[in-house]
Amino acid sequence: MKIKKLAIAVMLSTVFTGYSMATEVDLYKSENWKKQFPEQYTTWAETEETTPESGKLDDFLASNPNLVSAWAGYGFAKDYNRARGHQFAMTDIIKTLRTGHPVVGHDGKVVGEAMPANCWSCKTPDIARMYDKVGEANFSDNSWSTWGHEMSNSIGCADCHELGSDEIRISRPYAARAMKSIGKDFSKQTQTMQASQTCAQCHIEYYFEGSDSKKVRYPWDHWVPGVKTDYKEVVNYTGTDGLYQGFAAEAKLAYYDQRNFKDWTNAISGVPSLKAQHPEYENMLDRTEHAMDNHLEFGCTTCHMPKATNKAGAKYSNHKVTFDAEQLPESCLSCHEGADFEEIFDERKAEIKKLRFTADGTDPRLTEAHFKAQAIWSANGIKGLEAGKSIGEAKGNYEAALKAGTPLAAEMDSLLTKIRHGQWFWDSATASHGIHAHNPTEAVRLLKKSNSILDEAIAEADLLLTKYAPNYVYDGSKYDTKAKVQPLAGLNFEAMKTSKDNFIEKRVEKEWPVDLK
Numbered sequence: 001m002k003i004k005k006l007a008i009a010v011m012l013s014t015v016f017t018g019y020s021m022a023t024e025v026d027l028y029k030s031e032n033w034k035k036q037f038p039e040q041y042t043t044w045a046e047t048e049e050t051t052p053e054s055g056k057l058d059d060f061l062a063s064n065p066n067l068v069s070a071w072a073g074y075g076f077a078k079d080y081n082r083a084r085g086h087q088f089a090m091t092d093i094i095k096t097l098r099t100g101h102p103v104v105g106h107d108g109k110v111v112g113e114a115m116p117a118n119c120w121s122c123k124t125p126d127i128a129r130m131y132d133k134v135g136e137a138n139f140s141d142n143s144w145s146t147w148g149h150e151m152s153n154s155i156g157c158a159d160c161h162e163l164g165s166d167e168i169r170i171s172r173p174y175a176a177r178a179m180k181s182i183g184k185d186f187s188k189q190t191q192t193m194q195a196s197q198t199c200a201q202c203h204i205e206y207y208f209e210g211s212d213s214k215k216v217r218y219p220w221d222h223w224v225p226g227v228k229t230d231y232k233e234v235v236n237y238t239g240t241d242g243l244y245q246g247f248a249a250e251a252k253l254a255y256y257d258q259r260n261f262k263d264w265t266n267a268i269s270g271v272p273s274l275k276a277q278h279p280e281y282e283n284m285l286d287r288t289e290h291a292m293d294n295h296l297e298f299g300c301t302t303c304h305m306p307k308a309t310n311k312a313g314a315k316y317s318n319h320k321v322t323f324d325a326e327q328l329p330e331s332c333l334s335c336h337e338g339a340d341f342e343e344i345f346d347e348r349k350a351e352i353k354k355l356r357f358t359a360d361g362t363d364p365r366l367t368e369a370h371f372k373a374q375a376i377w378s379a380n381g382i383k384g385l386e387a388g389k390s391i392g393e394a395k396g397n398y399e400a401a402l403k404a405g406t407p408l409a410a411e412m413d414s415l416l417t418k419i420r421h422g423q424w425f426w427d428s429a430t431a432s433h434g435i436h437a438h439n440p441t442e443a444v445r446l447l448k449k450s451n452s453i454l455d456e457a458i459a460e461a462d463l464l465l466t467k468y469a470p471n472y473v474y475d476g477s478k479y480d481t482k483a484k485v486q487p488l489a490g491l492n493f494e495a496m497k498t499s500k501d502n503f504i505e506k507r508v509e510k511e512w513p514v515d516l517k
Contacts, residue, residue, distance in 0.1 A: 027157070027158055027163040027164055028125045028126055028128075028129050028153050028156075028158045029152075029153050029156075030044060030153065030154075030156030030157045030158070033156075033157045033164075036164070037157075037166065037316075039308070039310050039316045040157075040166075040316055040317065040319050041157075041319075043308075043318045043319040043320045044086070044156060044157070044319035044320070045087070046085075046319075046320045047085035047086040047087045047319075047320055047321055047322075048085055048087035048088070048517070049085065049320075050084060050085030050086075050087075050320065050321070050322050051084045051085060051088065057081040057082070057084075058081055058082035059080075059081055059482075060080045060081060060082060061077075061079070061080050061482045061486075062481075062482045064357075064363060065367075065479060065480060065481050065482045065484070065485045066363040066364055066366055066367045066479070067080060067363075068482060068485040068486055068489050068491075069268055069366065069367040069370045069371065069479060069485055069488075069489065070266075070363075070366045070367070070370065070423060070426075070427075071266075071273075071275070072266050072267040072268040072269075072370065072385075072391075072489035072490070073264055073265060073266055073267030073268070073391050073394075073395055073489070073490070074263065074264045074266075074273070074275060075097075075098030075099070075100075075114060075115065076098060076275065077486070077489050077491060078096075078097040078098055078486075078491060078493075078496060079096045079097035079098050079496075080098075081096070083433060085320075085321070085322075086154060086155035086156070086321060087154055087155075087517065088154070088517055089122075089123040089124065089154045089155045090123055090124055090151065090152075090153070090154040090514050090516075091154075091514075091516045091517045092123075093119065093120070093123045094148075094504070094508055094512075094514065094516065095500070095504065095516065097493075097496045097497065097500055098114065098115065099114055099115050099119065099144055099145075100112050100113055100114025100115065100144070100500075100503075101114075101496070101499035101500045101502065101503035102114070102143070102144070102145040102503060102507070103502065103503055103506055103507060104507070110143065110145060112499065112503070113143045113144065113145060114144070115143070115144040116140070116142070116143060116144060116208055116214055117139055117140055117141075117142040117143060117144055117146055117147055117214075118139075118140050118208055118214060118215070118216050119144050120144070120147065120151060121172065121202070121216055122155075122201070122202035123151075123154070123155065124151050124152075124153050124154060124155065125153055125155070125156055125157070125158035125159045125171065126150060126151045126152065126153050127139070127151075127172070128158065128159070128171040128172065129150075129158075130147060130150055131172075131173060136173055136174075136213075136215060137212075137213035137215065138213075140208075140213050140214045140215050140216070141213040141214050145507070148507070148508070148511070148512045148514075149511055149512055149513065151512065151513070151514060152512075152513035152514045152515075155202075158171065159171055159198070159201070160198040160201075168194055168195060168198055169186075169198070170186050170197060170198060170201060171201065172201045172216070174206075174215055174216040174217065174218070175197070175200060175201040175204075175218075178217075178218040178220070179197055179200075182220065184197070190297065192297050192298065192299040192301070192302070193299060195299055195300060195301040195305075196281065196284065196285070196299035196300045196301070197281075199280070199281060199299075199300040199301075200281035202278075203278055203279075203280040203281050203300070203433070204218060204277065204278070204279055204280070204281045204282065205218065205219060205252060205276055205277050205278070205279040205282065205428075206218050206219075206277055207219060207256075207261070207263065209261075219252040219255045219256060220246060220247055220251065220252065220255070220282075230242075230244050230245050230251075231244040231245070231250075231251050231254035231255060231258070232244035232254075234254045234257070234258050235250075235254055235257075237250075246286075247279075247282035247285060247286050248286070249276075249279075249424065249425055249428040249446055252428075253274070253421065253424050253425075256274055261274075262274060263275045264395075265395040265398060265399055266370060267384070267385060267391045267394050267395055267489060267490055268370045268371060268373075268374050268384070268385060268394075268488070268489060269369070269370040269371070269373035269374055269377075269398075269416065269419065270373065270374075270377060270384070270394075270395070270398025270399070270401070270402065270412070270416060271370065271373065271416045271419045271420050271423070272416065272420060273420060273423065274420065274423070274424050274427070275427065275431075276424065276427035276428045276431040276432075277431060278431055278432055278433055279428065279431070279432050280300075280432055280433055280434065280435075280438060281300075283432050283435055283438045283439040283442060284299070284300065284438050284439070286439065286442065298332070301317065302328075302329060302332070303323055303328065303437075304321050304322065304323055305317045305318055305319060305320075305321060306318055306324075306327045306328060306329060307329065308327075323434075323437070325338035325339070325340075325341035325342070326338040326339075345436055345437060348436040348437075348440040348443075349436050351440075351444060352429075352435075352436055352440070352443050352444065352447065355444065355447040355448065355451065356426075356430070356447060360451070361451070362422075362426045362447055362450050362451050362454065363426075364476060365451070365454045365458060366419075366422070366423055366426065366454065367476070367479050367485075368458060368474055368476065369419045369422070369454060369457050369458055369461060370419065371474065371479065372458065372461040372462070372465060372472075372474060373412070373415060373416060373419065373461060374386060375465060375469055375472050375474075376412065376415075376461065376464045376465060376468055376469065377397075377398060377401065377412070378469075379465075379468040379469035379472070380401075380408050380468055382397050382398065382401045383397055384397060384398065385488065385489065385490050386488075390490065391489075391490040394490070402416075411464055412464075414460065415457060415460050415461055415464065418453055418454075418456055418457035418460065419454075419457050421453050422450045422451075422453035422454040422457055423450070425446045425447070425449045425450040425453065426446070426447060426450040428446050429442070429443040429446035429447050429450075430447075504516075
């Protein structure tokens with residue numbers, strides 16, 4: 001039998017439950033909000049329709065194998081699919097190869113663990129319940145599967161609302177701390193901004209620092225209210241365009257660089273890498289506060305949760321969380337024709353794809369940069385995956401070589417830093433869902449900047465190859481499919497899939513309360 005999760009006991013009246021007496025109701029389960037908020041619940045349930053047309057997972061690694069080399073040694077190189085509706089959040093994090101296949105060995109110890117506990121943060125309201133139950137630090141300072149038996153509810157009502165109420169809230173304490181630290185205290189914001197901040201609990205760039213019980217951090221919560229923090233001096237930047245302030249990708253990169261922070265070491269090249277998450281909040285806010293100061297106030301919910309009218313004539317917010325131009329508020333449609341949006345978005349997407357996928361685009365040249373860096377290491381006797389080393393051994397060899405203080409270390413540090421920066425600006429644009437709609441100008445700027453940095457990186461790599469491996473010839477056709485690149489990144493897809501299936505059968509289906517979709 002599955003372990004039954006301890007429900008949060010909330011004493012509710014007949015008004016909410018429809019029962020004749022007060023009872024205990026788990027309000028982290030969205031189904032228990034249906035009686036009081038029927039339209040909101042019905043549209044929330046429709047997020048199950050927000051999925052690729054085929055109804056199946058859309059494998060981005062198969063359609064763009066450059067992602068495998070960019071993320072080699074990191075979970076995303078194993079598995080990365082198109083985002084689906086909120087209903088699938090729990091299913092997708094459990095089934096993804098990124099979370100590993102943690103099983104309990106004969107000695108009682110868990111093996112195959114791949115990710116920290118905070119990877120539940122954006123997938124379930126149960127994390128807020130667990131923070132209350134065991135403490136944020138205690139929850140965070142564990143591995144992902146530690147709390148699997150407590151997780152049953154996909155993204156829903158309790159993520160953004162006070163329990164049993166339509167009053168919105170920030171349920172993640174790290175998000176509340178970050179907003180307050182930059183002078184955007186939730187309680188002092190407009191209703192529109194408060195709604196956007198609830199989205200920003202997940203749709204935002206974040207990292208796990210590690211020194212603070214692995215709590216979630218945002219790379220801009222260093223701001224001091226009322227003080228304009230500027231990182232341009234860190235990088236000796238003399239411009240006056242504000243690129244090293246606030247939410248800008250440059251400011252976040254400077255923040256990480258100043259702290260020598262990395263999410264992982266690329267297993268192919270040895271680059272101390274950063275993984276941008278999904279900075280939709282920053283993109284949306286930068287656009288509205290800087291580029292469009294005189295625009296009507298709008299936020300995430302304006303477009304993704306527009307007002308609708310029920311049969312009784314009462315208005316409610318549509319909780320399907322998608323985009324339909326024809327459903328925009330009248331204040332928007334008075335200036336914008338709904339039918340024009342599709343054409344506009346297609347044009348924007350085409351420009352972004354051109355910067356990414358042409359022969360001299362960002363994506364194929366990231367692959368080129370990583371494999372050329374590997375060739376330079378190899379020519380100098382630093383053994384990596386190409387020499388049969390494991391992912392861990394390859395990373396360790398590169399990290400040790402960079403610390404050796406040799407002329408090669410200095411040369412590679414210069415090259416790898418350029419690749420790190422080029423990949424960060426690329427990822428800051430491409431990991432942001434819907435950036436073609438939210439902030440297309442920023443997407444183009446970031447990709448052009450990334451391409452410029454990669455120009456320098458590849459030129460530098462070519463000089464080092466001439467010096468150390470003059471007979472080396474880069475052949476992009478070796479890396480043009482997922483099936484080709486994953487083994488070169490130290491991965492065995494079929495073995496990972498078999499192990500994942502075993503994990504789901506032996507642990508999830510027997511011990512965890514979640515119902516997989």
